[in-house]
Amino acid sequence: MKTEYKACGGCSEQITDRYIFEVNGASWHGSCLRCSVCYCPLERQASCFLRDGDVYCKTDYIKKFKTSCAKCARSISATDWVRRAREYVFHLACFACDSCGRQLSTGEQFAICEDRVLCKTHYMELIDDGTTSSEDGCDADGSGKGSKTKRIRTTFTEEQIQILQANFQIDSNPDG
Template sequence: TFGAKCAKCCRNIAPTDWVRRAKDQVFHLACFSCDQCGRQLSTGEQFAMIDEQVLCRSHYYELDGSTTSSDDGYDCDGFNKNKSKRIRTTFTEEQLQILQANFQIDSNPDGQDLERIANMTGLSKRVTQVWFQNCRARQKKHKNPRDCDRSPVQTLLPIVPPDICMATSITAAA
């Protein structure tokens, strides 16, 4: 059996289970939900992870804004309240297909092409640019032009569908 356990329910993840990955944790698809409201999070939706808690965007901002603070720029726990956490971007299957198809044509598109691809996917130009940079880095690391189609986990577990590029997108456990 596959050795991974769901970070929320702690049950084993079967090879046929669909999972979501966030940071270094793996969740059953149904278990990947906001710990505040219980709503299941979708591919492409922004979320935050704080102290092993998964939060939807609205509850992250609600929690982040609800800390008691003093006027010195630090909250009551001593953390800098002015420094916001970046919410990780996840991609839909359609966005990944568009990005990967364009990567096969040109792995280093110019600014105009990045803008066109960003418009096609509904992503910002910067997110699109970083996706291409990450894929080129992954390609260089593995010295195999097809490796951009796989997340690092997929290179270890080959029965995961090869059309997933981001670790936070839906994948089948292997």
């Protein structure tokens, strides 16, 4: 019986070693499986990462491909709550008007002007002053399309929410 040897994804030589490492369907010598950034050996690592044909250790993969907040530049983990606007991603707490610092709510109108997030009030002040136009890199509503205006979302205080919930407990169908 003839043994078939696989070609290594790193050096292209046949693998005759006792152990073969498989990464995304490619076979590797243990000594050839290295991070494409820091060249650390990955044969004893519990995992490695593959992107665009390159192999990475966990540290270099995170450094190279992590998502960062557009405002604070800190990394965004998979468990963080985020807001997205155009190509930008923000931590929930960082998605605030750059003029007044007020955190913006889901559905609230805003603009991104020269990489600054502005609430509707401060965007309108900027427009009324005549210091900017849509050609200057400002995008009202953050949609990037100039489409129809979004409705402003109703927001409630904690006290108002408690009152609404208490009334709902009494009568779950106020219209009926």
